Amino acid sequence: MLKVEFYGGKGGVGKTTLSSARAYYYTKLGKKTLLVSTDPAHSISDVLGVQVGSKIKSITPLLDAIEIDPEEEANLYIDQIRRDMNAILSPVVLEDVNKQLRAAKVMPGTHEASLFDKMIELMDRYKDVYEVMIFDTAPTGHTLRLLTLPELLIEWFAGLIKKREKIVKLKAMLGLKEEDPILTRLKMRHAIFLKAKDIIQSENTSIHLVMNPEKMPLEETKKAMRFLSEAHQPVTEIIINKILPPNIVDPFFKNRIEKEQEVISEVKAIYKDLKITEIYMIDQDMDADSLIKIIDLL
């Protein structure tokens, strides 16, 4: 059974580093793992030290990675529609529809939807290829919000299907019995979203929030926790990253360390039932070599 993990959090807290480290951790356990970046500002290439693109790339025998490019996915989708269209429409209306499709490429929501589509596709198509799939998501509220999308879309599509079925029935009464491609497509989408909901709400899917031991990331984490619990998407783990090591004696840092520990105890007090992982800051910049140090800390 495929295990899916989502990593979210404020920008710059170390989501990419930690999700990459977790991916390595699973490969060390001998599990075939896919690391997926959904952040438009892709950085797993920098962390892994290998150029990853919008196609699945093998990093080690057990680890593959991919950086989803929402723009490319949207273009592929719209070009496919255009091809379908050329086959069935007259050139006169074609230009008008083309205009609409061109506008759709830059419409708000397009990239979120194409990103979400690609995520579902990966989870569905490769569910038997990988044992673990790790999603390094864009800063909080962006991709995590996508996780609640299936529920909304399922309802919306169910409504549309009902309406369309009524139309097909009325047409049949008038003797216009024919295959309705719209109904077929609506049903197809509906089925895909049902599948996505199953995967996202399955026991094997978990959400991990990454934060730094500071006030602002804490507030952001609280917000994300609230939103996700309202959406019935429980978070399994909070990772507190880049904690200052306690052995510094410099008075400037001593003060900071105290403040950080306050935040850490607050997190522990509020989220008693969650797994809280603490990662101390290391004395190196993040790259493939220093990543190994973190893997053992997880």
Next chain:
Amino acid sequence: MKFLDNIVLFFTGALSFNRKAYALIDKDLRQEEDNFLLAARADLLGLNFPTMYYMLELIPYMVEEEEAWIKRMVKRKSIWEERFSDLDIDP
């Protein structure tokens, strides 16, 4: 010959009891199609739904309905007239 045709037409008209029923269904159908179009292509009216992206793939199949809808909207003279015509649906 034309005279004969007219006689045939007269009797088909006079004896077609289904006509009214068909017109009723036709009206229903158009109403449903309008409703569907509104739900599916609300972006044409400037309403942004998260489903808009997924509706794109329906556009090629909805062009016909869309055109019929626009024609109907352009042709309508008054909403009252339309409402009153509900009471008498003979075309």
